[in-house]
Amino acid sequence: MEEDDIEQPPASEPTLDEAIETQINRMAGCARLGKWMVLLLLLAGGAFYLFSYLPSHIMVTPPEVRSKSTMEDLTVAMGYYRTEYNQFPLPAPIDKIKDASMRSRGGIFGALLAQDDKLNPRKIKFVDLPLAKERKRGLYEDQGEWVLVDSWGEMYYLALDTNEDNRIQNPEPEGPKSPPFLSASMIVYSSGPDRDPKTWEDNVCSWR
Secondary structure, eight states: OOGGGSOOOOOOOOOHHHHHHHHHHHHHHHHHHHHHHHHHHHHHHHHHHHHHSSOHHHHSOOHHHHHHHHHHHHHHHHHHHHHHHSSOSOOSSOOSSSOEEEESBSHHHHHHTTOOTTTOTTOOOOOOOOBOSSSOSEEEEETTEEEEEOTTSOBOEEEEOTTOSSOEEOOSOOBTTBOSEEOOSEEEEEOTTTTOTTOTTSOEETTO
């Protein structure tokens, strides 16, 4: 008789004690998993509570970052305006010999905000700028004109490439990291926390 023909004894079924032990092990594993889930939920809840109730001065965006963001919004808006009208939002005549330099107030904002029918006849709003609080970081009206100020209450400095040579003279003193000209159609800078445009160490600039 061949070995394959020999009837093999049936596999023994687990005893009651073994079945109970297996069930206990499963329950212990579920309990451990449940503890980890509870721990994770507690950690997530604690993090939410912490970030919700941190002192406001810790969560506030630095003023330099806010001013830089306003410069970026203004530069993008100016680019959209030029794409739409093929010119800068300046009243005629525009000097084609040298670039235009100005402070951040006047008709340029009426045009970008769709409030000037002559400079923006299609009534396109090119930018949303915040209203200033206590005349800081945003727009306020002065004698019928919009004025845009930085985080320290000072108007920005703007230069526009009105002579269309694709470059603007760098207002920063020339140095290893400061070329004489900047390749841009518009530049903006703020005089920074000390409100002095001549101290370039703290000035906030659109090109760097």
